[in-house]
Amino acid sequence: MNKEWGDVFRNMTLKELNELPFLKEFPDHFPNSLKHFIQSCEQMSLNRSQEITESTEIPLEMRRNISAKKLHEISNMATVVSSLYNKNDCDLVIDIGAGLGYVSELLSKVYNIPVVTLEGNESHAEKAAKKLESSKIKVYTLRIDDSQLVREKLKNIIEENNSNNTCVIGLHCCGDLTVNILRLCSQINVSLVCLVSCCYHRMSKWPMSSKLTSIFKGPLSLYGLRLGAQETRIRWLNQTENDHETHVRNVLYRAVLELFLKNKGMETLKKTKRRLVRREERLSFAHYIDDVINRTEFSSLWKEEITQLYRECEEAENMIEPITCLQVMLQSVIETLILIDRVYFLKENGSYDVNLLNVFDDKISPRNVAIVMEAKKML
Numbered sequence: 001m002n003k004e005w006g007d008v009f010r011n012m013t014l015k016e017l018n019e020l021p022f023l024k025e026f027p028d029h030f031p032n033s034l035k036h037f038i039q040s041c042e043q044m045s046l047n048r049s050q051e052i053t054e055s056t057e058i059p060l061e062m063r064r065n066i067s068a069k070k071l072h073e074i075s076n077m078a079t080v081v082s083s084l085y086n087k088n089d090c091d092l093v094i095d096i097g098a099g100l101g102y103v104s105e106l107l108s109k110v111y112n113i114p115v116v117t118l119e120g121n122e123s124h125a126e127k128a129a130k131k132l133e134s135s136k137i138k139v140y141t142l143r144i145d146d147s148q149l150v151r152e153k154l155k156n157i158i159e160e161n162n163s164n165n166t167c168v169i170g171l172h173c174c175g176d177l178t179v180n181i182l183r184l185c186s187q188i189n190v191s192l193v194c195l196v197s198c199c200y201h202r203m204s205k206w207p208m209s210s211k212l213t214s215i216f217k218g219p220l221s222l223y224g225l226r227l228g229a230q231e232t233r234i235r236w237l238n239q240t241e242n243d244h245e246t247h248v249r250n251v252l253y254r255a256v257l258e259l260f261l262k263n264k265g266m267e268t269l270k271k272t273k274r275r276l277v278r279r280e281e282r283l284s285f286a287h288y289i290d291d292v293i294n295r296t297e298f299s300s301l302w303k304e305e306i307t308q309l310y311r312e313c314e315e316a317e318n319m320i321e322p323i324t325c326l327q328v329m330l331q332s333v334i335e336t337l338i339l340i341d342r343v344y345f346l347k348e349n350g351s352y353d354v355n356l357l358n359v360f361d362d363k364i365s366p367r368n369v370a371i372v373m374e375a376k377k378m379l
């Protein structure tokens with residue numbers, strides 16, 4: 001970070017840092033370049049406030065063992081899908097990457113909508129089939145890609161279920177799944193698509209639209225895509241002092257360990273336990289390294305050497321939250337780019353109304369934007 005920006009950040013309180021991505025008026029001592037960066041990030045980011053005011057009441061028997069976050073997501077998703085389904089006179093929902101089929105179950109139980117689920121992972125599909133045994137929902141095991149074979153299989157499923165006006169949905173379609181569903185659906189005749197994505201860093205290709213391909217010289221790096229899938233500005237605003245402390249500690253300890261391994265010519269450590277270190281508040285670096293020694297091949301003979309490296313790096317801890325704050329501002333720009341690329345792609349490849357709809361409260365669920373594609377009706 002350059003000295004001018006560093007000087008500003010060094011004198012900021014954590015509260016000021018939390019509010020920085022939302023700042024509209026800037027103190028006189030702020031360098032113009034920093035003002036410009038903050039204003040540009042704001043201008044290049046979509047508004048993410050939730051646009052859905054009603055949610056679907058989830059029957060008590062369905063609530064067991066589901067997190068509050070998931071309940072919020074399936075409830076809002078079901079509300080949005082049922083309303084779009086009716087608006088577009090659909091006759092079938094295909095839930096792709098359905099996992100255990102929570103949304104499918106809700107649509108079927110509460111709205112009596114005919115639903116089938118498609119799941120690429122056999123073990124998930126088996127569990128879903130068992131869970132949905134008593135419902136009318138059919139579970140198909142199918143790994144979606146954009147090949148002709150999958151396109152034909154999807155068409156067969158539509159035919160098999162006597163659908164003329166199909167609605168395709170997906171909640172948290174990770175990596176390439178969203179991209180592949182959009183490609184497939186732009187090639188076959190579906191009436192409606194409603195998808196919420198996640199894990200952009202698992203995408204193998206970006207951008208997908210000709211528009212953004214012509215603007216960007218190359219793809220976003222893995223690091224850029226990962227940044228797009230990180231915490232949002234609103235969640236940053238609500239970080240407590242304790243959250244910041246824990247984050248600084250985790251990042252610094254991990255960075256020192258990575259630097260040490262790199263200096264030793266090692267890339268990773270083989271773990272003997274699932275977690276590298278125990279979850280403990282205010283874990284000291286000495287205890288962190290003891291955990292690493294006990295749970296990996298890391299030699300206890302290196303303890304003094306890595307502790308020395310930690311002391312040399314300790315000063316950097318003051319810059320961890322400022323840099324994270326800059327990343328949070330870029331996160332919304334990158335996610336906006338990923339989303340509008342998909343909108344352009346659909347507009348370039350068919351006659352659709354395409355919208356982005358903020359379906360969840362982004363304080364609860366950071367990936368809260370659904371891409372909605374509605375086939376234009378012939379008059």
Ligand SMILES: C[S@@+](CC[C@H](N)C(=O)[O-])C[C@H]1O[C@@H](n2cnc3c(N)ncnc32)[C@H](O)[C@@H]1O
Nearest residue numbers: 097098099119120121124142143144171172177
């Ligand atoms: C993040 S989970 C979401 C599950 C479910 N939609 C939910 O919200 O509870 C993503 C799911 O998509 C499935 N999936 C990923 N890639 C897939 C593909 N190419 N074809 C079909 N399913 C896929 C995974 O196996 C996983 O069950």
